[in-house]
Amino acid sequence: MTAVSLMSVAGMTRAEIGPPEKPDLKLGFIKLTDMAPLAIAWEQGFFMDEGLFVELEAQANWKVLLDRVITGELDGAHMLAGQPLGATIGYGTQANIITAFSMDLNGNGITVSDKVWETMKDQIPSEHGKPVHPISAKALKPVVEASKARGERFRMGMVFPVSTHNYELRYWLAAGGLNPGYYAPQRGDTSGTLQADVYLSVTPPPQMPATMEAGTIQGYCVGEPWNQQAVFKGIGVPVITDYEIWPNNPEKVFGVTEQWAQKNPNTHLHLLRALIRAAHWLDENNNANRQEAVEILSRPSYVGADAEVIANSMTGTFEYEKGDVREVPDFNVFFRYHATYPYPSDAIWYLTQMRRWGQIPDAKPDDWYMKTAARVYRGDIYAKAAQSLIDDGLMSPEDFPDFSQENFVRPGQGKLIDGVTFTPRQPNAYIDRFDIGLKGTQTP
Secondary structure, eight states: OOOOOOOOTTTTTOOOOOSSSEEEEEEEEEEGGGGGHHHHHHHHHHHHHOOOOOEEEEEEHHHHHHHHHHTTSSSSEEEEHHHHHHHHHHHOOOOOOOEEOOOOEOOOOEEEHHHHHHHHHGGGGGGGEOOOSSGGGGGHHHHHHHHHHOOOEEEEEEEESSSSSHHHHHHHHHHHHHOEEEEEEEGGGGEEEETTEEEEEEEEGGGHHHHHHTTTTTTEEEEEEEHHHHHHHEEEEEEHHHHSSTTTOOOOEEEEEHHHHOOHHHHHHHHHHHHHHHHHHHHHHHHTTHHHHHHHHTTTTTTTOOOHHHHHHTTTEEEEETTTTEEEETTTEEEEEEEETTHHHHHHHHHHHHHHSSEEEEEEEOOHHHHHHHHOOOHHHEEEEEHHHHTTTSSGGGGOTTTOOOOOOOOTOOOTTTTOOOOOTHHHHHHHHHHHOOOOOOOO
């Protein structure tokens, strides 16, 4: 495998995957709708089809989840797409974590309190009596400046320092001229608030609405159903989805330790086969199974939110201000657009944002980004599992990328909200294009 490409499986001879080395597994997840491939693989019997006896266990927060995968208490888990990268490069707890499965695209939103929304609305153009989307963070600026004038910090929540939510929220704020602050781990400062206009802090997803209602934060970025929960409770308004920030952005992955994958290669492939089939089930026939998925996810053992709340985003719509329901058919994507393949470009985008905000304190050459992406995002393993499903007649070649090709850049992604073109093969040039953020050899 080269530094800039994933191993091709072209010409790979058909070989039956051996029995799982470890059939009894405990897998972790956080109570979010994008854990759905795990729930569906269990409920539809896909794990059992692969000879796997799986226990799914909800975790308290993302740090606990990652720590338990590292210690072996969990065999693998639903993870933030940045977690395997952050762990591998040693931001936080150092551990070699890999992913061979992308769990979904899109699925997040940014919500502000009703009080903040009332002030923002004056800055937003309207059409037919409704706000024009996407809404820029420029509309938030007067609220932030008013807080500063009162000597108060404007605070928003995100779910984890290496989460998509952190980077999406930062991206949106910076695109609107607001500095979300820098990290300086080389100086022991991991607050991420140096030079900040908006102060971001970690809040577990299910606690977001209550934390905002209590006034501890004035808004947040989180996955579903916790944006729609704020609408249903009448305490907040989602102002933008991540689909509007970057269409078809990578969101969650399934992660295991590199050591576990090496010790249990057959188990890993059987797991991937089950998850691929589950993701396909979620999107097949134009989302025909989504209502059944909503019922499953609403159970306390999975997400545990009201089915009506989960359905608001899982079935192709999204509600912004109360009553402002809009069609967003790709708010949750689990399989189409080759969503499940772990493209290296996904990894590189996360690494560029880690560098932009100081989590990677020193400049790295472009080749470092390529090598790190290839090490952590394992399309070669995914391809083996997918090819076996094709060979078994369970799926067709058209369901997957062409495994004879490099498959470096995720196809079908739209432009980012600020118009800055993402160039994954030139990550340093990409980083240097931003008005707000570290550039070149700068350190915070």
